[in-house]
Amino acid sequence: MSEPVLQCENxxxxxxxxxxxxxxxxxxxxxxxxxxxxxxxxxxxxLVNCITGFYAPQRGQILFEGKQINGMRPHRxxxxxxxxxxxxxxxxxxxxxxxNILMGRHIFMNxxxxxxxxYPFWAAKEEVAHRRKVEQIIDxxxxxxxxxxxxxxxxxxxxxxxxxxxxxxAEPRMLVLDEPMAGMNQEEKEYMVRFILDAQExxxxxxxxxxxxxxxxxxxxxxxxxLNDGNKIAEGPxxxxxxxxxxxxxxxxGQAHAA
Amino acid sequence: MFxxxxxVRHTSYPAARQLWPIAADRWQxxxxxxxxxxxxxxxxxxxxxxxxxPWLIWTAAALSLSLLMGLGGQLHFxxxxxxxxxxYSSIHLARGGVPFEFALLGGGLTAAVIGTAFGAxxxxxxxxxxxxxxxxxxxxxxxxxxxxxxxxxxxxxxLRTPEVSFLWIPIDSLDARYYVALLWTVLMxxxxxxxxxxxxxxxxxxxxxxxxxxxxxxxxPFRTKLTAFMTASFAGGVSGAILAFCYYGAVTPxxxxxxxxxxxxxxxxxxxxxxxxGGYLGAGFVLLVPIVLTNLIAGxxxxxxxxxSQNLTAHLPLIFYGGMIIGFLLFEPLGLAKIYDNIxxxxxxxxxxxxxx
Numbered sequence: 269m270s271e272p273v274l275q276c277e278n279x280x281x282x283x284x285x286x287x288x289x290x291x292x293x294x295x296x297x298x299x300x301x302x303x304x305x306x307x308x309x310x311x312x313x314x315l316v317n318c319i320t321g322f323y324a325p326q327r328g329q330i331l332f333e334g335k336q337i338n339g340m341r342p343h344r345x346x347x348x349x350x351x352x353x354x355x356x357x358x359x360x361x362x363x364x365x366x367x368n369i370l371m372g373r374h375i376f377m378n379x380x381x382x383x384x385x386x387y388p389f390w391a392a393k394e395e396v397a398h399r400r401k402v403e404q405i406i407d408x409x410x411x412x413x414x415x416x417x418x419x420x421x422x423x424x425x426x427x428x429x430x431x432x433x434x435x436x437x438a439e440p441r442m443l444v445l446d447e448p449m450a451g452m453n454q455e456e457k458e459y460m461v462r463f464i465l466d467a468q469e470x471x472x473x474x475x476x477x478x479x480x481x482x483x484x485x486x487x488x489x490x491x492x493x494x495l496n497d498g499n500k501i502a503e504g505p506x507x508x509x510x511x512x513x514x515x516x517x518x519x520x521x522g523q524a525h526a527a
Numbered sequence: 528m529f530x531x532x533x534x535v536r537h538t539s540y541p542a543a544r545q546l547w548p549i550a551a552d553r554w555q556x557x558x559x560x561x562x563x564x565x566x567x568x569x570x571x572x573x574x575x576x577x578x579x580x581p582w583l584i585w586t587a588a589a590l591s592l593s594l595l596m597g598l599g600g601q602l603h604f605x606x607x608x609x610x611x612x613x614x615y616s617s618i619h620l621a622r623g624g625v626p627f628e629f630a631l632l633g634g635g636l637t638a639a640v641i642g643t644a645f646g647a648x649x650x651x652x653x654x655x656x657x658x659x660x661x662x663x664x665x666x667x668x669x670x671x672x673x674x675x676x677x678x679x680x681x682x683x684x685x686l687r688t689p690e691v692s693f694l695w696i697p698i699d700s701l702d703a704r705y706y707v708a709l710l711w712t713v714l715m716x717x718x719x720x721x722x723x724x725x726x727x728x729x730x731x732x733x734x735x736x737x738x739x740x741x742x743x744x745x746x747x748p749f750r751t752k753l754t755a756f757m758t759a760s761f762a763g764g765v766s767g768a769i770l771a772f773c774y775y776g777a778v779t780p781x782x783x784x785x786x787x788x789x790x791x792x793x794x795x796x797x798x799x800x801x802x803x804x805g806g807y808l809g810a811g812f813v814l815l816v817p818i819v820l821t822n823l824i825a826g827x828x829x830x831x832x833x834x835x836s837q838n839l840t841a842h843l844p845l846i847f848y849g850g851m852i853i854g855f856l857l858f859e860p861l862g863l864a865k866i867y868d869n870i871x872x873x874x875x876x877x878x879x880x881x882x883x884x
Contacts, residue, residue, distance in 0.1 A: 320743055346745035358740035360733045362801075370726075371733050375745035377726035381758040384728065387721040395725060396540045438744060 273298045273333060273442055273474045274319070280327035281314055288314045289325065290498040296442070301468060301475045303489035303506060305482075307518055310495040312478045313355065316444055319476070320352050321345040332442065347375045351440035353431045355447040355478075359419045365430050366415050369405060372437025373398040402437055408470065409433045409463050425456035429463065436467055443467070445477045449484060457481065461488055486510055494518070532875055546720050549875075563709055567702045576701050582811050583708045584770045587715040589794040590806040591762035594719060596792070597801025598728055599755040600735030601650070602658045605665030606763055606791045611783030612668060613638040613764025614771035615678055618688055618778060627691035627698070631768050638764020639757045641668075646756030650749060665785055673780040687777045704773040711769050715762060719803050731755055732801075786845060793848040797855050799864025808863040813851075817844035 272295035281289040289311045296302045304312045318325045321342040330338040337345050351372070359368050377398060383391040406412055409429050414422050419430060428448055435443060448464065449457045461484060468475050479485050485492060486506045494502040494509055496518040502509040509515060535550075537543035547553045562569070566579055592606045603609075617634030621627055649660035672679050680686050691698050693707050722728040730751050733741035738748050771778045790813060798809020820843060828835065855862055 322739070322743075341747075342739070342742035343745050343747045346743055352743055354740065358737050360736040360740065362732050362736050363729070367729055367732075371729055371741070371744055371746075374726060374730060374733075379725075379727040379730045379746075379751065379754070381718075381722060381727050381754060384721040384725045385718050387717075387725065391721065391725040392541065392544075395544060399540045399544075434744060 271298065271334070272296060274476070275331040276315070276319070276328070277331070278328040279315065279318060279325045279330065281311075281318060281323070281325045288498050289318070291328070292493075292495070292498075292500055293328075294493050294500075294503070296474055296476060297490075298474055299468075299472065300490040301464075301477060301488055303485045303492035304476060304478045304495065305480070305485055305492055305510075306495035306501075309497075310518075311498045312495055313446060315495070316352065316446055316476070316478060319345075320350060320444060343375075346438060349439075349441040350444060351435035351438045351442075352444035353428070353435050353446060353448060355450060357424065357427045357431055359427055359431055359434075361420055363419065364415075365411065365417055365419055365422065366402070366406075368419055368430055369402050369411075369433045369437055370398060372405075372434040373401060375438055405433050405436050408436070408466060425452050425459070428452070428460065432460075432463065432467070436471065439471070440473065442474045442476065445475065445479075447478050447480065449479060449481055457484065464488065482510060544724060546724075560713075563713075567705055572701055575705055578815070580701075580705050580708055581770075581774055582807075582814055583705075583712045584766060584774055585791075585794065585810040585814055586807050587708075587712045587769070588763060588766040588791060589798060589810045590712075590715050590719050590803065591759050591766055592791050593795045593798075593801055593806055594722065594731075594762065595755050595759035596795050597799075597805075598722065598735065599731040599752060599759075601752055601755065602654070602792075603661045603759070604658050604788050604792060605645075605661040605663070605668070606759075607783040607785070607787035608665045608668035609638050609642050609760045609763040610767025610770065610787075611672060611778075611780070612641050613767035614778050614783065615672060615686070616764070617768035618686055618771060619678075621689050621691055621772075627693050627772070630691070631765050634768035635761040635765040638767070639761035642760025642763070643753060643757045646753055646760070650752050650756070662785075665788055669780060669784060672783075679780055683779075685777045685779050688772045688775075691772065698772070708769055708773045711765065715766075716803055716806075718762075719806070723801075727751075727754070789845070789848060793852050797851050797862055799862030800860075802862070802864035804867055805862050805864030808867065812863060813848065817847055820844070820847060 274296040276292060276294045279289050279292045280287070292311070292315060304315065306312050317323055318338065319330055321337070321340050321344070324339045328338070329336055332348060332350060335348065337348060337350075340348070360371065363371075377394060383394070406415060409432060411426070411429060411433060414426055414430075419427060422430070432445070432448065445464070449460050452460065464475065464477070465488060467473060477489065489506045491504060492506045492509045493500060494512070494515045501514045501518060502512040532549065535548055537548070547556060567575055570579065588606075588610060592603060595601050595603050613634035616637035617630040620630035620633045625633065645661070645664040649657055649664070652660055676684075693703075696703060698704055698707060730741065730746045733744070733746055734748050734751055742748055767783070775782060794806070794809040794813045796809070797812055798807070799805025821840060824835065824840060824843065859865055
């Protein structure tokens with residue numbers, strides 16, 4: 269494989285007296301689907317929040333395409349090509365599905381009040397051009413039927429898909445998915461997996477995915493990193509890492525040597 | 528019915544994005560525009576000067592505030608101060624010989640600069656703290672205006688607006704003043720509608736709805752909020768200037784006091800946050816109802832039913848605004864605009880109860 273697209277080196281994060289990430293290092297290769305798993309409270313979302321700029325790690329550094337991104341504010345990181353979704357759907361409630369997805373184009377647009385004042389000469393062309401791009405993503409994720417609905421009224425499975433669409437519209441080179449399948453039934457899960465694979469293939473993305481459904485993890489992830497209590501306990505190809513005795517112990521409880 | 532979605536088909540993105548896709552809405556807007564244009568012929572000077580004119584100007588002011596409060600979700604309780612800055616600076620500019628058009632722009636720009644400076648400081652806090660910070664702006668500006676004679680002409684002074692002309696037409700008659708106000712309100716309305724359908728408006732709404740999700744998709748929260756403060760302050764400043772030139776004809780510091788700020792907040796809340804229709808309805812409601820109320824009580828008092836002191840009568844509108852704000856927040860947080868919208872939606876699908884999906 270080529271250069272890693274994302275490198276995390278010795279990431280440490282404290283919350284008061286809690287040492288939430290204890291020197292995590294990881295490398296994600298271009299074009300791979302990298303799983304991040306671990307029991308609740310093990311630091312998965314903390315790591316993702318460090319990568320997307322919600323808070324900077326106190327020690328360690330994060331490189332995206334060779335560029336240091338730790339310490340950057342979230343919107344700068346977004347402009348650099350990382351998009352993410354949230355565990356609890358974070359859509360904009362006052363808007364329609366279409367407007368939510370259009371928000372994904374924000375980094376390519378010119379949010380200028382003067383553009384609105386001279387709408388026919390200034391903003392109209394831009395809006396239409398971006399609408400075209402948004403329609404491609406809507407087509408890819410099969411959201412045509414709910415395009416004009418308000419986001420609150422559509423089912424959770426679709427909301428998560430809208431959130432994925434919004435992230436994809438930013439044309440990221442790396443996609444970070446925080447539990448994209450939480451709270452979904454089997455059918456919705458299968459759809460979601462299919463859409464993630466489609467998007468990854470079609471748009472040539474690297475994907476970092478936090479997921480609890482182990483069937484999903486083992487079937488789509490190239491490699492996984494297992495966290496427990498802020499420590500890295502295993503890393504490697506999905507099946508091998510998931511059958512590591514320490515991982516089994518962390519998930520099921522009991523002694524490491526018992527398995 | 529004439530009012531329906533069926534038969535409205537879009538074949539291009541520009542068509543799908545037009546402001547009023549439904550024919551009935553376009554008719555409605557057309558008729559209202561025509562009525563507004565012909566108003567000087569249709570209604571007497573008394574009604575034009577003391578109802579239609581202030582209604583239009585306060586609508587523009589309410590829309591300016593609604594841009595910030597409704598679209599951006601940033602509470603501002605010192606908006607009358609912003610209008611005061613616009614009014615005073617435009618009057619001083621006009622007195623200094625600057626043409627009226629540029630005096631208006633200058634008033635707006637001064638308000639934008641000062642409003643943004645306060646905004647930059649106030650935006651470090653959110654919610655109720657932002658209310659307190661903007662309230663501080665109200666009192667600071669009030670104090671500066673009444674205590675710096677160069678601005679107000681002395682503590683109790685009244686500053687008369689000079690004779691001006693707009694685009695070579697002298698603004699000396701009621702009709703001329705009405706048309707200037709109408710032009711500004713229409714401009715503000717179109718601007719507001721366009722903001723709502725472009726990236727700036729969406730970014731603002733995104734920050735209002737979920738600031739962290741907006742940041743992660745590339746919206747710079749501070750910069751966007753500050754731009755909103757600047758835009759709203761500019762529009763508020765020009766509205767204040769228009770209010771001074773076209774309606775009051777003179778300014779005193781009390782015209783832009785704290786109670787006016789509350790009145791503006793009431794307009795936005797009662798009308799409906801972030802809605803254009805709400806701006807018109809809210810301003811109309813808040814201006815008109817106290818007049819009706821005062822007349823009613825005066826009438827009842829004169830008829831000998833009960834008597835209340837002059838003092839209480841003066842404060843009744845304030846009591847009323849407070850009651851209205853609480854009432855709307857409890858029962859219809861989206862205000863009169865939502866009520867209008869419900870009625871409109873009812874007719875959109877009539878004779879059915881609701882649309883299928």
